[in-house]
Amino acid sequence: MAEDGGNAAELPASDPNPCPICLAPVTEESYLNQCFHKFCYSCILRWIKVVSSKHSRAPASVKCPLCKTENFSIIRSYSGGFFQQHSVNGNLDNSGFFTKSHKYRLQCYYTDEGGLFDKFNVLRYWKLQKYLQPNPWLISWLRREIQSLTQEEDVDIIVHHILGVVDSFRRNEQKHIKVAPQAKQEEFKIMVSEATRPFLTGRTDRFVNELELFLASSLTVDAFDRVYIQHLGWKIPEMMGESEVGEPVEHAPLVPYLYLFDEVSDGNE
Numbered sequence: 001m002a003e004d005g006g007n008a009a010e011l012p013a014s015d016p017n018p019c020p021i022c023l024a025p026v027t028e029e030s031y032l033n034q035c036f037h038k039f040c041y042s043c044i045l046r047w048i049k050v051v052s053s054k055h056s057r058a059p060a061s062v063k064c065p066l067c068k069t070e071n072f073s074i075i076r077s078y079s080g081g082f083f084q085q086h087s088v089n090g091n092l093d094n095s096g097f098f099t100k101s102h103k104y105r106l107q108c109y110y111t112d113e114g115g116l117f118d119k120f121n122v123l124r125y126w127k128l129q130k131y132l133q134p135n136p137w138l139i140s141w142l143r144r145e146i147q148s149l150t151q152e153e154d155v156d157i158i159v160h161h162i163l164g165v166v167d168s169f170r171r172n173e174q175k176h177i178k179v180a181p182q183a184k185q186e187e188f189k190i191m192v193s194e195a196t197r198p199f200l201t202g203r204t205d206r207f208v209n210e211l212e213l214f215l216a217s218s219l220t221v222d223a224f225d226r227v228y229i230q231h232l233g234w235k236i237p238e239m240m241g242e243s244e245v246g247e248p249v250e251h252a253p254l255v256p257y258l259y260l261f262d263e264v265s266d267g268n269e
Helices: 040-051 100-110 122-127 138-150 156-171 181-217 221-232
Strands: 028-030 037-038 073-079 081-087
Touching: 028 040, 037 040, 040 073, 081 100, 081 221, 100 138, 122 181, 138 156, 138 181, 156 181, 181 221
Parallel strands: none
Antiparallel strands: 028 037, 028 073, 073 081
């Protein structure tokens, strides 16, 4: 199964340093006040909300997702001698919807999905035209996936937009015209990419791959998670079957260059 290549080449040559969180060109350039690492304003704000939701009290500082330096505010709209500074404490709201399941899915986007295309037999999915069958668990999977990537709770509009594209692709299948499975696969990926790129920007191509994996698996959301976690060698007790919890830990979920979730809390959770 050939994976999409050259995704990095799609980034504008004038911006070789995309936002580390959304992986797209930086919009509303913003900095953390101690380490001065650069992010999109909306990305770093959402990231702070999610990480801070682990605390029972709003923290006064937050660790940078790149270097773990403690920062107390976000600097934006910098233009020479003028800038706006927003305290970390003043930019938080309730992000209680963001569960361990959401965190696991977000971490998946910083790992290599290699081998899963064979495990879920993606090519067979297209050869047998299984894409013509509606998936009863798709809406639940999409909602969690989009919430994980955008770190926003209200994503119904985006979810139903993607569902509409998938349903349209399935309904418009011309059964009297023979088309190679690879051609249908490419058509599907292009349609979904165009629909989701305005919302997911730099994570669009990986999202399309993950959507394809989920559809090809024909599994429920929970079963898909268990197979995915086992394949990566992760041990997440809350998301595993009882028979698996007692096994020795082989690997913990790793994020290559972002400290997405600091496990240290205030002890009052």
